[in-house]
Amino acid sequence: MASADSPLYVGIDIGGTSVKFGVCDARNTVHAESTLPTHPTDGPEALVTRVDAAVTTLLSELGKSKADVHAAGAGAPGPLNHVSGVIYEAPNLPGWKNVPLRDLLHEKLQVPVVVENDANAAAYGESVAGAGCDANTVVMVTLGTGVGGGIIVGDLLIRGEHSSGGEIGHTVIEADGRQCACGQAGCLEQYVSATALVRDFMQTQKQMVPQREATQTAWTAAEISGSDDELAQQCWDRFCRYLAIGCLNLTRILDPDCIIIGGGVANAGDRLLGPLKEHFDDVNWHLTADKPNIVPAKLGSRAGLVGASALARAKFADAT
Amino acid sequence: MASADSPLYVGIDIGGTSVKFGVCDARNTVHAESTLPTHPTDGPEALVTRVDAAVTTLLSELGKSKADVHAAGAGAPGPLNHVSGVIYEAPNLPGWKNVPLRDLLHEKLQVPVVVENDANAAAYGESVAGAGCDANTVVMVTLGTGVGGGIIVGDLLIRGEHSSGGEIGHTVIEADGRQCACGQAGCLEQYVSATALVRDFMQTQKQMVPQREATQTAWTAAEISGSDDELAQQCWDRFCRYLAIGCLNLTRILDPDCIIIGGGVANAGDRLLGPLKEHFDDVNWHLTADKPNIVPAKLGSRAGLVGASALARAKFADAT
Numbered sequence: 001m002a003s004a005d006s007p008l009y010v011g012i013d014i015g016g017t018s019v020k021f022g023v024c025d026a027r028n029t030v031h032a033e034s035t036l037p038t039h040p041t042d043g044p045e046a047l048v049t050r051v052d053a054a055v056t057t058l059l060s061e062l063g064k065s066k067a068d069v070h071a072a073g074a075g076a077p078g079p080l081n082h083v084s085g086v087i088y089e090a091p092n093l094p095g096w097k098n099v100p101l102r103d104l105l106h107e108k109l110q111v112p113v114v115v116e117n118d119a120n121a122a123a124y125g126e127s128v129a130g131a132g133c134d135a136n137t138v139v140m141v142t143l144g145t146g147v148g149g150g151i152i153v154g155d156l157l158i159r160g161e162h163s164s165g166g167e168i169g170h171t172v173i174e175a176d177g178r179q180c181a182c183g184q185a186g187c188l189e190q191y192v193s194a195t196a197l198v199r200d201f202m203q204t205q206k207q208m209v210p211q212r213e214a215t216q217t218a219w220t221a222a223e224i225s226g227s228d229d230e231l232a233q234q235c236w237d238r239f240c241r242y243l244a245i246g247c248l249n250l251t252r253i254l255d256p257d258c259i260i261i262g263g264g265v266a267n268a269g270d271r272l273l274g275p276l277k278e279h280f281d282d283v284n285w286h287l288t289a290d291k292p293n294i295v296p297a298k299l300g301s302r303a304g305l306v307g308a309s310a311l312a313r314a315k316f317a318d319a320t
Numbered sequence: 321m322a323s324a325d326s327p328l329y330v331g332i333d334i335g336g337t338s339v340k341f342g343v344c345d346a347r348n349t350v351h352a353e354s355t356l357p358t359h360p361t362d363g364p365e366a367l368v369t370r371v372d373a374a375v376t377t378l379l380s381e382l383g384k385s386k387a388d389v390h391a392a393g394a395g396a397p398g399p400l401n402h403v404s405g406v407i408y409e410a411p412n413l414p415g416w417k418n419v420p421l422r423d424l425l426h427e428k429l430q431v432p433v434v435v436e437n438d439a440n441a442a443a444y445g446e447s448v449a450g451a452g453c454d455a456n457t458v459v460m461v462t463l464g465t466g467v468g469g470g471i472i473v474g475d476l477l478i479r480g481e482h483s484s485g486g487e488i489g490h491t492v493i494e495a496d497g498r499q500c501a502c503g504q505a506g507c508l509e510q511y512v513s514a515t516a517l518v519r520d521f522m523q524t525q526k527q528m529v530p531q532r533e534a535t536q537t538a539w540t541a542a543e544i545s546g547s548d549d550e551l552a553q554q555c556w557d558r559f560c561r562y563l564a565i566g567c568l569n570l571t572r573i574l575d576p577d578c579i580i581i582g583g584g585v586a587n588a589g590d591r592l593l594g595p596l597k598e599h600f601d602d603v604n605w606h607l608t609a610d611k612p613n614i615v616p617a618k619l620g621s622r623a624g625l626v627g628a629s630a631l632a633r634a635k636f637a638d639a640t
Contacts, residue, residue: 174494252488
């Protein structure tokens, strides 16, 4: 438990379906946490009001009040401006356009608020309190429906000059390769997202085993990664090789000591990490033997709220 | 001229053929500079002795002595360890192996010395006193025999955890693409170095216009970029497109406000920058309109010594 004089921080992780939030201390320990459905179509004000009420309840259960909270951080889907705390537009939050999230939260919670891209917040969480806490240069790659990520060098979150750094899923690994919804061709996301894996597998089935077509939609990324089916294994191996190339590019540019693999597909655990590391060694140069540790994420769905809380602390700890 | 109380810094840029060095002030103005042949096979001690003597001469021409020098920086080919200042091995400096360059220079010059990878030093020079001096996140891409680079975020040179960050030439833009001498396949360097350009052009000639074969070797990168020949123009355009994809990957990861193009091939000037920017707009996503300024390097062959001097200042300015 937090002592009476230990400042508390609220971390909020806004997703398209649910909002996770918690009360953390300055050492990134989560003292209480909860979840609410997002209901994005009710609008941001309604959500912020519900989150504020729920945070107040969480605090009272800890014998605390808003007066014990030093600052709050919120991770949200973007694109957004982390300086102004405005979400420009978020495909996962229908109807949200130019939402001044920072100001809305500040008005309700009555503490300083920092707003960050959700992928950056999760990466920051893993870097300060998860799989990267012993490393200095940390890259997180999140494999879900899409491919996200975040980069931390020392204490510095690499946001870029227009809040769009760390877009690992949209680095090109195949010049003029597969078309991506972002407008580019050959994006990593088109090769190593859950979506891409399932699509790849279905196409293989179509081409090579037409009689299986009826059962195609039953396959998910998790099933493909764990299947004994030879075609599934080939798809999975190709997936791991492409991911190794994505990790390689991050290594050549940033030379991290730690690459954290998170997101739904990372639940495959050693079935992912094993072949990924083998392919990395295979595609990696031979000029130096140094390479990053490639490790699974540790914080799971808590990474975003822990990171948001830690970013609030990093920004406002001295502003007493 | 430097005033009597203005501390001076010595910048040294060691190349395979020549060593450039100069005396700079804290504002990165070069007050005097000179060049010596490297003669690498004479060994590092001989070179350091000659540089020390030449620097002493430069200083006396300025009415100064070593006592006026606050610190020195040296850029050198790597791989090297910037912490220990040891060059592990350098293909361009035959016979140099585990050379304690920092200690050798310190012993002669009698000032604190910082040693940095030559590409990083040049990028740092351009970022503080050249084409990137108004930008915050700066990436430099150097197009020569190979492709090098350097990354600066704010005041931070992104060296990586094993001194091998910023290896832009060895990011993969074509999975399982052209074989690179580094051991990887599909490295950017295999598509956008001067070497790659000339090789591409020769291969095109071979395949399509066999009668030109005899004159092939007369073509250089500069000639190809400036030629009216249709095949040369196609090669050059492809070169610019691949470079755009390399710049795109840096943009997705780092979101810089400035990408500086340097090196011999960049002497093509607008013949390079024009198509490069067009291809960048073409391959770039449409999620945001923000993009980096892509600009030519400003400092030319001085970038390395200016950067080395500035790195010495950044490290030792407060150590009075």
